[in-house]
Amino acid sequence: MTSHADSFDRFQGTERYIASDDLRHAVNVSLALERPLLVRGEPGTGKTLLAENIASVLGCELVKWHIKSTTKAQEGLYTYDTVARLHDSRFGDGDVRDIRQYIHYGPLGRALAAPERVVLLIDEIDKADIEFPNDLLLELDAMRFRVSETGDEVVAERRPFVVITSNNEKELPDAFLRRCIFHYIEFPDADLMRSIVRVHHPDIEERVLDQCLEVFFNLREVPRLRKRPSTSELIDWISALRRAGVPLERVGHGIPFLGSLLKNEQDFSYAKRRGLA
Amino acid sequence: MLIEFLFELRSRKLRVTTHEWMALMEAMALGLHESSLNGFYRLARSICVKDVTQFDAFDEAFLAYFRGVTADSLNLSDELLSWLRDPKHLASLSEEERALIESLDLDRLRELFEQRLREQSERHDGGNRWIGTGGTSPFGHGGYHPTGIRVGGGGGGRSAMQIAEERRFRDYRKDRVLDVRQIDVALRGLRDLGREGAPDELDVEESIDATCKNAGDLELVFRAPKRNQLKLVLLMDVGGSMDPHADLAERLFTAASRAGRFSRFRPYYFHNCVYESVYEDAAFRRPVPVPDLLAASGRDERLVVVGDALMHPAELLSAGGAIAFSHHNRKPGIEWLRHIAEAFPKRAWLNPEPERFWPGSTIELIADVFPMWSLTLEGLEDAVGHLARGTGTR
Known part of the structure; x- marks a missing residue:
């Protein structure tokens, strides 16, 4: 227990960000268990700022993924730019045979492919389609994905620390919730x-x-x-x-x-x- | 022993799964509970409970389960006192500590100790599992009991028991009949996918075809993305006998009004029964005459009415029967309802009243005009199925 204590209590808040005891604890539990941290709370209670500060405390890069109502899980991993490839084939630009040139990683893909550990912020997950969180389950669990166009397998060397925010508008699927550590940011006294x-x-x-x-x-x-x-x-x-x-x-x-x-x-x-x- | 806590949680309708329980065990093996009840409270809550509306149930379970533990701690005093009586153990204490214990005679010490424990079981106080009032306690200096029971230690901050006792999350609690997500899933059935709008999606198949026809010279074909073309009018009864169901109706509204769900979504309000006008706002300030509404609606638009359809028969059947005293309707409500029904071949009425109250009331009369389902998950799914097919009666 004591030997672990050093690696455990890692997040203390920063000069720029005041965290309550409960919040600090929740962050550290999800760091230790390597599970995504799901943060909910009234809008304007600093959910998004939290991820920035965790990243600065851990000294890693922050990858942000802002979710919109049209966001698809696939876009988070990678997109295949067919139009550019067709365009190049017509005008003879670039090496059309190399599909990899036309595969662009999304935020989740970048977080998994990064050689160092990063903090991944999935902001306002409740905005997307109702099945969106379920589509991410496999990738968040296994921390790997496959680019079907090239057959490449991307496996995270260091599991990214995932912070997910939600605006308390709507329920998220149970299977998704089961994998998260949950914290509700109460309004500060x-x-x-x-x-x-x-x-x-x-x-x-x-x-x-x-x-x-x-x-x-x-x-x-x-x-x-x-x-x-x-x-x-x-x-x-x-x-x-x-x-x-x-x-x-x-x-x-x-x-x-x-x-x-x-x-x-x-x-x-x-x-x-x-x-x- | 802790497994009982899992069942305590589950008995309070917290759906804690084996998955989460194993995570909690893993976390405790890592020492994340910081060997304290406070730490355990936070840890267990953050792993097992994912919804702030369930925090209260968690607090209850926690209190029920661990209140017993604090009470049991009284049994500990005998063990502890016999340890204090044994001079062998005193030898292992520092000068200072010995002086401190000796400055209190044993009866006084026991008295204080029992008093403290009693206080504790009544107030559920203290920062540590057993006694935790901090540095000034004569019981806080001994370090570890030989059998491993920790006495004293850091207080400070509020204890888990205090937090649980406060039950701050009581207000968030909702024993929901039908939550927004369930409604959301049910409403997904209300779709009529079609391509409309600006062509901004590349049609790969068509592009290949066109390119081949073009003798290999690239020809890109774009098409409009698929969108839900379904249009919905939601007509909601508010106030009066609908007040007990306001929450449920609100949830339905939240789910239905989500951006991008329907190509056109128009909510209107009425009170008790529809007469000459419906309203754009729930405060009934902006009236829309029913004929105007009907004129502005296409025949493919779906209509969902949410209301209890419960009223005095005169309010439905007589001219001048409107519930508002200042309002005199020349046509009876049922006539207006028939008008609306004719304009919307694809319509459904969702009724929050339990189905067993329907016979023998105005509900039956209205159900003749509007196919009616009860506002439950099952009823909603059936109504959605009916609206999606769009024909026939119930």
Whole structure:
């Protein structure tokens, strides 16, 4: 146990990223078990930033794969550029007989083919088609894939550390979930939020910070908001306040730059009617 | 012994599989639980539970299982006291530690110790499995008990028991009848694939053919990618007797409104029964007259109505029967429903009321006009099948 402790407790958060104990623990468990880490939580709680910081702590390259509603699992591995090959065959550019020239690795393919260990971020996996996560199972388990056009087999020398984020919109398939380590990023409490803001605004006055946090947490308590402001909005809002040099006294009686906290039109006019702006 | 915990979890409907359990065992063999109950709580939760709505059930199971362990720890005191009584062991302690133990007489020590343990079983306190109030405890200095039971050690932070006890995740809990994913899978049946839009997908077969015909000079043929051409109108009953089903209806809406699912998706709202207008918003501020809606809809569009179809018979059958007092409808609701039914040959009504309540109510009358299924997974699948085929009645 002690011998392992050195290799275990590896992720501690960074100067730029404050992680709760639970989150640190979850990261380290999935590092040790070499399983993908699935992170869920309210939008704006720093899910994507987490991967960047894990990569910088481990000192490896970060490969990002942003998922869209049209993303296919195959694209993550590789695509075969038929059009370019046909084009070359017509105009005599390049060596058409070498199919490898026309195989382009996707993010997952690059992560597996990399000689060093990398951190692979699969961002917002819930956006894709419902079967998308299942299509990745084999590759994420075995950490290998085959390029059927050339017969090449790509096997990861070092298993990439996989971070998957999801916006809690929808359920993911059980078979996929079974393989992941799960962490739900809870919304930070006032203390944690204070240290998070300090990371981004190191020189902010205590008084100002107190007031900002008070306004912010009160706003989150307003019932029936469609999208409650989150960490990233708080940080943007404070930047806006400081840049514009809004006098401190104004914070608290009507919120200046409410638009940087509430992004939804209905929420905005609702807050206005309640006399918040 | 721990295997019982697995069954405790499973008895609370947490679908922990052997796969996950083995991962947990592997993690514990690696020492990832940090030899503490706190560590074990985090570890077990992150491996076994993948859904924040199930965290609460996990907390419950954890409390039920490990509350027993803390209570058992009272039995430990005899063993520990006999160890303390044995001078041989005291010899192995440092000067400082000995002084500390000697500064307390044994009865006082026992009293304190039992008191502490009782407190613990009541408050489920402490950072360590047995006693964990930190550095000032007279029980925290001894290191290891000869039989391997650890006493004292680091407190600090909140213990697993405290976290579990708080049950912070209670609000997230939903014992879901039908979750979004299940609805999503069921709705996948609602497809009418066709090629439409800009040709931006290379048709390899056609390109080869065309190139051959062109005497080997390359000719590229593009085609439009396959898209779902199905158009759907969703008409939802909100408020009143539908309130208990609001969640379920919301989930159906979430799944149906996903981007790219249908080539055209239009949701409308009504309250209780449809009369002259339906509404674009659930707050009934933006009315759309039913004739306008029908005029703007093609006959190949599918219509799904979600509602309990439960009302006073007069609200359905009489002119002027509308539930809103200020509203006087000249045509009875059933007439409006027939109008809509005629405009949508491919239609279905999903009813969240259990099927056994249907006979003898307005539900039966409406089911004559709209083929009706109950809003369960099975009913939804049947309705989707019916809509995809698009003909006939139930």
